[in-house]
Amino acid sequence: MADLRSHFIGIKSPNPFWLASAPPTDKEYNVVRAFKAGWGGVVWKTLGEEGPPIVNVNGPRYGAIHGADRRLLGLNNIELITDRPLEVNLQEIKRVKREWPDRAMIVSIMVPCNEDSWKAILPKVEETGCDGIELNFGCPHGMSERGMGSAVGQVPEYIEMVTRWCKQYSRMPVIVKLTPNITDIRYPARAAKKGGADAVSLINTISSIVSVDLDNFAPVPTIDGKGSHGGYCGPAVKPIALNMVAEIARDPETRGLPISAIGGVTTWRDAAEFISMSAGTVQVCTAAMTYGFRIVEEMKTGLARWMDEKGYATIEDFRGRAVPNVTDWQYLNLNYVTKAHIDQDLCIKCGRCYAACEDTSHQAIFKEKDGKRHFEVNDAECVACNLCVEVCPVDNCITMVRQTEGVDPRTRRKINPDYANWTTHPNNPMALKAAE
Amino acid sequence: MADVKPGISGGRLSQSDYAVNFGDIHPPLDAHEALVESDRCYFCHDAPCQVACPTAIDIPMFIRQIQTGHPKSAAKTIFDQNIFGGMCARVCPTETLCEEACVRMEAEGKPVKIGLLQRYATDAFMADGGQPYERAKPTGKKVAVVGGGPAGLACAHRLAMHGHEVTVFEARPKSGGLNEYGIAAYKSTDDFAQKEVDFILGIGGITVQNGKKLGAGLDLADLQKDYDAVFLGIGLQGVNALGAQNDDAAGVEDAVGYIADLRQASDLSALPVGRRVVVIGGGMTAVDVAVQSKLLGAEDVTIVYRRGPEQMKASAYEQEVAQTRGVRIKHWAMPKAVIVKDGKAVGLTCEYTSEANGKLTGTGETFDLPADMIFRAIGQAYVDFTGGKLALEGGRIKVDDEKRTSVRGVWAGGDCVAGGQDLTVASVDDGRRAAESINLFLKA
Ligand SMILES: Cc1cc2nc3c(=O)[nH]c(=O)nc-3n(C[C@H](O)[C@H](O)[C@H](O)COP(=O)(O)OP(=O)(O)OC[C@H]3O[C@@H](n4cnc5c(N)ncnc54)[C@H](O)[C@@H]3O)c2cc1C
Ligand SMILES: Cc1cc2nc3c(=O)[nH]c(=O)nc-3n(C[C@H](O)[C@H](O)[C@H](O)COP(=O)(O)O)c2cc1C
Numbered sequence: 013m014a015d016l017r018s019h020f021i022g023i024k025s026p027n028p029f030w031l032a033s034a035p036p037t038d039k040e041y042n043v044v045r046a047f048k049a050g051w052g053g054v055v056w057k058t059l060g061e062e063g064p065p066i067v068n069v070n071g072p073r074y075g076a077i078h079g080a081d082r083r084l085l086g087l088n089n090i091e092l093i094t095d096r097p098l099e100v101n102l103q104e105i106k107r108v109k110r111e112w113p114d115r116a117m118i119v120s121i122m123v124p125c126n127e128d129s130w131k132a133i134l135p136k137v138e139e140t141g142c143d144g145i146e147l148n149f150g151c152p153h154g155m156s157e158r159g160m161g162s163a164v165g166q167v168p169e170y171i172e173m174v175t176r177w178c179k180q181y182s183r184m185p186v187i188v189k190l191t192p193n194i195t196d197i198r199y200p201a202r203a204a205k206k207g208g209a210d211a212v213s214l215i216n217t218i219s220s221i222v223s224v225d226l227d228n229f230a231p232v233p234t235i236d237g238k239g240s241h242g243g244y245c246g247p248a249v250k251p252i253a254l255n256m257v258a259e260i261a262r263d264p265e266t267r268g269l270p271i272s273a274i275g276g277v278t279t280w281r282d283a284a285e286f287i288s289m290s291a292g293t294v295q296v297c298t299a300a301m302t303y304g305f306r307i308v309e310e311m312k313t314g315l316a317r318w319m320d321e322k323g324y325a326t327i328e329d330f331r332g333r334a335v336p337n338v339t340d341w342q343y344l345n346l347n348y349v350t351k352a353h354i355d356q357d358l359c360i361k362c363g364r365c366y367a368a369c370e371d372t373s374h375q376a377i378f379k380e381k382d383g384k385r386h387f388e389v390n391d392a393e394c395v396a397c398n399l400c401v402e403v404c405p406v407d408n409c410i411t412m413v414r415q416t417e418g419v420d421p422r423t424r425r426k427i428n429p430d431y432a433n434w435t436t437h438p439n440n441p442m443a444l445k446a447a448e
Numbered sequence: 449m450a451d452v453k454p455g456i457s458g459g460r461l462s463q464s465d466y467a468v469n470f471g472d473i474h475p476p477l478d479a480h481e482a483l484v485e486s487d488r489c490y491f492c493h494d495a496p497c498q499v500a501c502p503t504a505i506d507i508p509m510f511i512r513q514i515q516t517g518h519p520k521s522a523a524k525t526i527f528d529q530n531i532f533g534g535m536c537a538r539v540c541p542t543e544t545l546c547e548e549a550c551v552r553m554e555a556e557g558k559p560v561k562i563g564l565l566q567r568y569a570t571d572a573f574m575a576d577g578g579q580p581y582e583r584a585k586p587t588g589k590k591v592a593v594v595g596g597g598p599a600g601l602a603c604a605h606r607l608a609m610h611g612h613e614v615t616v617f618e619a620r621p622k623s624g625g626l627n628e629y630g631i632a633a634y635k636s637t638d639d640f641a642q643k644e645v646d647f648i649l650g651i652g653g654i655t656v657q658n659g660k661k662l663g664a665g666l667d668l669a670d671l672q673k674d675y676d677a678v679f680l681g682i683g684l685q686g687v688n689a690l691g692a693q694n695d696d697a698a699g700v701e702d703a704v705g706y707i708a709d710l711r712q713a714s715d716l717s718a719l720p721v722g723r724r725v726v727v728i729g730g731g732m733t734a735v736d737v738a739v740q741s742k743l744l745g746a747e748d749v750t751i752v753y754r755r756g757p758e759q760m761k762a763s764a765y766e767q768e769v770a771q772t773r774g775v776r777i778k779h780w781a782m783p784k785a786v787i788v789k790d791g792k793a794v795g796l797t798c799e800y801t802s803e804a805n806g807k808l809t810g811t812g813e814t815f816d817l818p819a820d821m822i823f824r825a826i827g828q829a830y831v832d833f834t835g836g837k838l839a840l841e842g843g844r845i846k847v848d849d850e851k852r853t854s855v856r857g858v859w860a861g862g863d864c865v866a867g868g869q870d871l872t873v874a875s876v877d878d879g880r881r882a883a884e885s886i887n888l889f890l891k892a
């Protein structure tokens with residue numbers, strides 16, 4: 013049986029599944045039950061400064077995008093950091109860590125962007141015996157209006173500065189949690205690294221308005237007729253998170269920087285994908301908030317079974333394996349020719365491929381044969397865009413078949429088995445210049 | 449508990465059993481079920497379901513309209529092709545029409561529940577009342593429609609839409625045709641047939657004269673004289689004869705007549721039914737009368753059909769409905785003689801059959817079934833009320849693609865014409881097509 017143990021910036025946990033800093037980790041009652049359910053670690057709900065805690069709205073804080081059967085696909089929230097007193101949180105953290113020494117206990121912190129504030133809170137947190145801290149530079153709503161959260165996360169210099177303070181005033185491993193609400197994720201990641209961060213975690217939630225209530229023309233969730241943007245998370249954000257993780261993993265300046273991946277992790281497969289993209293642990297929020305703590309069981313057994321089937325004994329055996337295969341468009345092999353192929357035994361003749369290709373793509377699908385309803389690809393027109401594959405309702409009914417020899421019936425050019433990309437392509441003016 | 453009162457008798461069940469037995473056979477979808485079900489539709493290109501629908505309803509479009517939260521728009525899409533969309537949603541044998549063609553049938557044997565979605569949409573529209581259509585400017589043209597069944601009223605509605613003035617002559621006291629007098633009670637509950645008639649007449653411009661029968665004080669020549677066009681949707685008013693010995697004995701009845709009584713009964717317990725019932729036939733009528741007899745409390749109900757299950761006009765699904773309601777189907781047998789005692793039927797002697805080269809013959813071997821009630825359900829026949837003025841084909845009125853009869857200015861559609869499917873939906877299609885043809889004729 014695969015060994016799921018994780019060893020991340022010196023922090024050990026029995027598996028790489030951590031609960032992200034959010035309502036599931038807001039109190040001892042929850043975290044203890046999460047540990048009982050088998051979670052490898054938690055990032056405690058973000059703590060703020062000493063003094064009267066922040067307040068949350070008393071109306072609805074969530075909005076969502078649903079599939080037809082009300083499957084929750086994306087969640088939007090306007091919740092702030094913990095609204096419980098700092099002292100209570102610290103006592104609980106200490107107690108839980110003492111009782112669950114084998115689980116990772118990370119404490120998320122967000123205090124104003126000045127040295128004294130950080131200097132004041134760090135020793136208190138360290139005193140709990142927690143395994144590390146996560147700096148919340150991500151929260152896109154509410155806290156950012158007060159100069160914290162994503163307001164810091166959007167300024168690389170601030171990230172670097174605060175990270176440095178944390179390394180200076182504590183001995184704890186420091187994870188910097190990044191906001192996706194930025195044009196290029198590599199800049200904040202580089203800043204975190206420069207400031208001495210042990211790791212980055214990403215993504216926090218994405219600024220969003222999930223829908224407009226068309227009866228009163230206000231964003232959802234609506235509080236007394238008004239709404240404000242919130243943070244988007246859940247399955248819908250995974251592709252965005254995956255790309256950002258990949259960007260950091262393959263950036264020469266941050267390559268090798270440990271990553272705790274967050275964003276839409278819902279099943280073992282999502283976790284495996286993030287780990288293959290170099291993540292050392294994954295953090296989960298929405299999936300737990302949707303289904304409860306028990307889902308970790310499926311994640312653990314699923315990941316272990318897949319690893320067994322693939323022959324990976326430990327997480328490290330496949331971690332980062334996808335990173336070298338992420339490249340820039342310009343390096344993709346332009347001599348790689350494929351054609352869509354419809355498996356007539358599987359085809360149910362819905363015609364979706366036809367409608368998609370005919371109306372919006374390359375008119376490369378025939379819809380009739382011998383006067384009968386029949387769908388078949390016309391190789392002479394197919395550009396291999398994959399649209400038909402994506403709209404076909406039947407798994408594996410349309411596949412892309414590589415053509416390795418002969419002539420491409422569309423371009424009438426001979427198939428070239430050698431790799432060649434845009435950088436040397438005759439149509440590329442830059443390439444021509446280089447050749448001159 | 450089975451009621452074993454001998455002979456033919458009413459009150460075999462408790463009042464609450466009648467209500468349960470004759471409740472909706474397919475309860476409607478609720479809003480969430482409709483959303484989930486509509487999401488199963490692939491919005492097919494040139495959708496096979498639509499091709500299979502005799503009225504060619506744009507099924508992918510109406511399902512998508514349900515999916516996006518507008519069931520009333522969906523209803524409008526349905527009514528555009530089929531103003532009886534509500535009844536068709538309840539009575540169409542979808543398993544041999546749209547749902548059989550649904551690509552999900554091929555994919556997984558579970559078609560999108562098109563019928564139930566159609567019902568969801570049309571119910572939503574009709575619950576709010578109102579008419580989906582406005583009439584065009586009055587044309588001053590007058591059309592006579594004979595027969596107020598699905599064919600006649602579909603024709604009348606479309607003509608009214610085009611601005612013509614329509615008079616419907618209907619022999620029976622109520623309109624709706626077999627929707628009112630024939631369809632199984634558990635398919636059309638809560639007086640839906642009459643509600644739908646009111647909905648259709650709601651467009652205006654249609655006058656219905658009930659109790660006016662062609663051939664009895666009203667003849668085709670007069671109608672041709674007084675109206676600019678005539679449409680006949682008079683259905684099938686005759687019943688095929690059994691041709692078995694003693695088939696006029698007490699206890700031998702026409703299924704359609706009995707069903708009509710059932711549909712009109714205000715108290716089902718007052719409707720007598722046999723303890724042992726035998727039904728002869730293999731179509732929808734046979735299944736309906738058998739199942740309803742069973743639901744009225746008959747102890748044993750047997751359908752006798754002269755060929756095998758594949759040849760039955762009742763679909764495999766309908767046969768299953770019968771069998772799961774406890775009806776026995778005896779294939780490959782035909783009636784020979786009604787066994788009579790004291791002037792009443794007490795049984796039926798049947799002969800086994802076999803088929804060779806498409807020809808059916810009795811094997812000579814017989815068996816007896818006890819029966820206090822024997823239903824003839826071997827098909828209805830066209831009865832002429834026009835004095836033989838119209839050319840026939842295979843015993844029914846001959847029409848062309850536009851439903852024109854051999855007489856200029858006279859159209860016909862529904863069960864009374866040749867080449868039909870004997871289905872509500874097909875009759876509606878005939879009515880609408882005829883109306884479009886009449887409209888062109890009147891405008892020419
Ligand atoms: C028992 C039974 C069950 C059925 N179940 C189904 C089912 O589940 N699904 C399905 O799709 N189909 C079913 N059918 C078939 C369907 O009911 C018919 O195909 C459909 O009703 C035909 O419509 P129509 O308008 O042609 O005729 P009808 O519905 O028969 O209407 C004809 C109308 O014309 C009137 N009329 C007749 N003669 C005259 C005259 N001389 N003057 C004035 N008016 C006249 C009649 O009173 C009647 O109102 C069933 C039929 C029967 C008998
Ligand atoms: C209601 C709610 C509150 C959250 N609060 C915090 C928080 O206090 N601190 C923090 O760093 N992230 C917070 N997050 C963000 C999550 O930790 C996580 O980064 C994000 O939800 C993406 O992961 P997911 O797709 O698994 O939900 C919150 C998310 C939600 C839904």
Ligand code: SF4
Nearest residue numbers: 369394395397398400
């Ligand atoms: S791959 Fe693209 S171009 Fe080729 S058949 Fe499919 S949709 Fe058309």
Ligand code: SF4
Nearest residue numbers: 359360362363365404
């Ligand atoms: S989309 Fe798929 S199932 Fe549908 S017709 Fe095309 S190949 Fe067949």
Ligand code: SF4
Nearest residue numbers: 489490492497550551
């Ligand atoms: S065939 Fe089925 S899946 Fe396709 S459009 Fe019709 S109902 Fe939808």
